[in-house]
Amino acid sequence: MYEHFFQCPYCWEEISVLLDPSVSRQTYIEDCEVCCRPIEFQVSFEENELIEFEVRDIEQ
Structure with missing residues (x-):
């Protein structure tokens, strides 16, 4: 697994997500x-x- 940090497009908080490089x-x-x-x-x-x-972001 690969941890990647980014900013949320809504609240601009920095968060992380785990990514699977096998896909x-x-x-x-x-x-x-x-x-x-x-x-x-x-x-x-x-x-x-x-x-x-x-x-x-996903417009709703």
């Missing part, structure tokens, strides 16, 4: 652990190295 491309939704709003993650790994990490 090369991932898109998923997870709630912010501070404000509980949904965040969409787009993550890519190449040879177990993080090459793309993008988060965005």
Whole structure:
């Protein structure tokens, strides 16, 4: 597992997420652990190295 820190697109708090490098491309939704709003993650790994990490808010 790979721990990555980022800022929530809603509350701007710095939080961390655990990423699995065994899956090369991932898109998923997870709630912010501070404000509980949904965040969409787009993550890519190449040879177990993080090459793309993008988060965005989900308009509701």
